[in-house]
Amino acid sequence: MQTIENAPSVSHFERIGGEPVIRQLVDRFYDLMDQEAAARGIRALHPADLTESRNKLYWFLVGWMGGPPLYIERFGHPRLRMRHAPFAIGTSERDQWLWCMFKALEELVPDASLREQLQRSFMQTADFMRNQNE
Numbered sequence: 001m002q003t004i005e006n007a008p009s010v011s012h013f014e015r016i017g018g019e020p021v022i023r024q025l026v027d028r029f030y031d032l033m034d035q036e037a038a039a040r041g042i043r044a045l046h047p048a049d050l051t052e053s054r055n056k057l058y059w060f061l062v063g064w065m066g067g068p069p070l071y072i073e074r075f076g077h078p079r080l081r082m083r084h085a086p087f088a089i090g091t092s093e094r095d096q097w098l099w100c101m102f103k104a105l106e107e108l109v110p111d112a113s114l115r116e117q118l119q120r121s122f123m124q125t126a127d128f129m130r131n132q133n134e
């Protein structure tokens with residue numbers, strides 16, 4: 001008999017709707033970063049043209065959620081903290097990043113339990129990127 005305890009685990013990648021929904025999530029995230037005054041500080045850290053930023057976050061998140069390792073295939077181990085070291089990231093930058101991501105999640109992920117799990121994971125990862133003593 002299948003119960004909650006022994007149900008096969010379903011990845012975040014499958015629950016969110018796979019690559020098309022992750023692409024929409026990333027596009028909405030960067031549109032918000034590009035357009036909203038609340039994210040002006042972190043927008044200024046990014047290149048004028050966000051095409052590569054969109055692609056890299058998309059490739060990364062597909063693997064991070066349990067789908068194919070698109071980022072690793074192209075660039076090797078993400079070493080995210082090291083790759084963020086050139087940018088000054090404190091609590092304000094972290095919170096601006098999360099503001100954009102949470103808003104995109106609210107719009108694109110109707111499953112509240114999945115949304116909360118993703119919010120928690122994003123909070124942990126974003127907090128880990130901080131490199132400023134405040």
Ligand code: HEM
Binds near residue numbers: 083084087
């Ligand atoms: C905490 C606040 C954060 C800030 C201010 C920030 C900012 C940046 C900036 C300025 C870049 C370089 C420009 C670019 O390549 O797009 C970058 C790259 C990247 N960020 Fe973030 N980021 C943050 C958090 C995160 C989080 C939480 C994730 C993943 C869940 C993430 C994933 C990435 C990836 C995959 C790249 C591309 C790395 C590469 O291959 O060069 N970032 N980020």
